[in-house]
Amino acid sequence: MRHMQTFLPLCALVFFTTMTFGQENACSRPSFSDNIEMDGIQRYFNPGEELTLSCKQGYTPLSGPRTVVCGRSGQWTKTKLKCIPKRCPYPDPPDNGELYYEDTVYQSTVNYTCNEGFVLTGARTATCQANGTWSASAPECKPVTCGLAPIPEFGMIVYEKRIRGDTVDYGVTGTYKCLPPHVVVGNARAECTASGTWTKTPVCQVVTCPPPGGINKGYMSSDAQRDFDFMETVKYGCEGDYVLEGNLEAVCQQNGEWSQKPSCKAPCSVGVQRGRILYKGQKLWIKDLKPNKILHHEIVSFYCIDKNNECVYAMPTQCINGKLKIPDCFEEPSEVQFNLASGNQTSEIRQC
Incomplete structure (x- = not known):
């Protein structure tokens, strides 16, 4: 009985010593950069055991080796493995648009915009995926369109270029004209705007001018005491040796007033007698x-x-x-x- 009491504690001591020795020479699970993965979930490794390394999704291995070995000293062998993010191809800007990005590596984003007067069709953003491709193809920038410009009564519009169909693109302009004696009241220039609407349409309004009146030492082609329509003209001349200075005719303007009338200038006499x-x-x-x-x-x-x-x-x-x-x-x-x-x-x- 005494012998048995002595033996049991000795066995326990030997077993404890063996476990302690093995734990001291084991390798703990190593740590690497966030982009490197390791097989399994094992926490401790005996000398001689290998651990396989790999790159996380979206990253590409660079240099090697891709395994490490637990050494007798409890230290892992060195590795130069690096995992760099995959790169997507450089994106092209859409026609009539622009793009913005900082990089083209995995998880980078690109943002698309269209120039004024164009509407984006497709994805506004795209992300570089783990397989090295963009999550969406480049969008299109389609021009804003307007219907045909509204025509005021007694008026017409002359487009800057030939129009086909019943729509026009953003930026197209035209000029309003009215049938005399109507005149354009408002902005005569029309434009298809970025919002898809035309600038404000003017109106065609009748304009007349009062009788123009004569000029000193002159005469005019018509002395009728009536209202004159827009764009009607009256011609002037001078009497005797007086000389007409200014335009030969006055025009009834769209503001209901005559253009500047000419004047008759007097001749001169030489004020000395001899010489x-x-x-x-x-x-x-x-x-x-x-x-x-x-x-x-x-x-x-x-x-x-x-x-x-x-x-x-x-x-x-x-x-x-x-x-x-x-x-x-x-x-x-x-x-x-x-x-x-x-x-x-x-x-x-x-x-x-």
Whole structure:
């Protein structure tokens, strides 16, 4: 009985020692990057046991080996295995649209948008999947369309390009016109907008102008005391030696007012009696200018003397509505000087 009591504790000690030795040389389940997977759920491994490594879904193995072995020291062998995310092909932007993305690796997303005036048909987003393909194909950007532009009464529209069918694309424009005496009231330009509707349609309204009235020293083609329709015209002319300045005719405008009427400008007379002038390419004694009139905007030159060089030069001046300014350099000879020495006048001296 004493022998048995001694033996049992000894057996228990040996068994405990063996278990402790084996546990100390075992390898604990290793840890790797989040993208690496390991077979099974075993927590401890004896020396010599292998553990197979693999990449999680959506990742591709790079370098090796793909197994590790539990060493006698309780340490696993080294591995250079890396798992990199799979890459999807670079997406192309849709026609008339754009795309936005930061990367094309697994779980990356791409967002699609369409330009103004276009509607997206298809998926707005796509995700790079574990198999290296996008979750959805690129969408289409289809143009917004409008029906034909509304036509106001007594009006019409002229499109910028030929229209086929009963729809037009976004951005197409046209110009409204009205049948006289109607005029466009509002914006004459029409456009198919991004919302699929046309800009506000104008109206065609009758416009007339009151009798235009005459001009001083002039006459007009019609003095009828009546209202004139939009775009009707009246022509003007001037009496005698007066010159018409401005447009020959006035037009009844769409605001119910006449365009600016012309005016008649008066001729000028030469305000000196003696001396010569250059007029229309000819030298003339002022007394021989008959009648003594220079028409509005015409140019006449007076002879001035350059005393330093003892020569003369012609100084031009222009008739402006009845006023002819005599150049400051011109010196009119006295009556005695002019009568006694007409051949020695300023105009007869050597030209500069």
